[in-house]
Amino acid sequence: MDLFDLAGSEAIESIPFPTSEDGLLPYIQERKPVLLNGIREALPFTRDWDYDYFKHHLQSIRIQRKSEDGIFHYLGFERIPMDDFDQMMETTHDGYALEPLKGRGVSDDLPPEIDVSLPPFVPEEGFRVSNLYVGPGKNTSLLHYDETHSLLMMLEGRKRFILFSPEQSDCMYAYSPFSLKAIRENRVVDSKVNCAAPDLESFPKLGQARGLAGWLEEGQALFIPAGTWHYIQAEGRNVSVNYFWMQNSLTHWLHQPLLNFWIKRRAIDVLDTLRKVKHKLSAA
16 A cells, blocks of 8 residues: 555545635635645746746756655755756656745845745745755655645646645654654654555554545645645656745644644754854864
């Protein structure tokens, strides 16, 4: 079996892309995933966005290499010339691009022609980052959640997804918030489950979970509420852009998995402080 075998019978709702500030509000308040149709019409600046567009406009791109398990873990990154990445896309398929376009971590080399605006329902004060993702195909994520809301826009290719509600967190086998090893390895929001071959003997509660599965097609966007567990698998060459933004209520932070995230972040802050103190003492 694989993780998609845990999909329930319910189909994900699909609506036109909201064009007002409160157009997504009911789904945000209910923490309900939804597919949005017509991104290129609603966001005209995306109309030309595909692989050839970014290949033409970017001189270099930030990538990660596959780990030993064949998964891109979003841990170590390197910046390579776009021509090298293009060759990789055609031959070894050994790299996956994650390039910040707006917000945190944007490169000074990003050309002004790539103009990223926020969808009307993403609040400026809560916005964190917009990323470009480019993969050669067959690239998968880990089973994980984000502490922010996420909007994943499909610009080229398609991706298969399965989502599990925050209420099913007990079935997802997250790393403990008190595991220093997991925190050091940046496993803050990951599940221990191998999605390609879930082990129900080691993780018996996983078999009780029921996911919401579907396909994200070109021209569509997927809204993933904060704390929603998700696993995403690309079919062929794929280009997508997402937005992360914070719009959580206090109630959300008091329940799993965001409560665990808050604890883990505090632990990471403490470790970072201790490292800085140790570095200063060593220098002295």
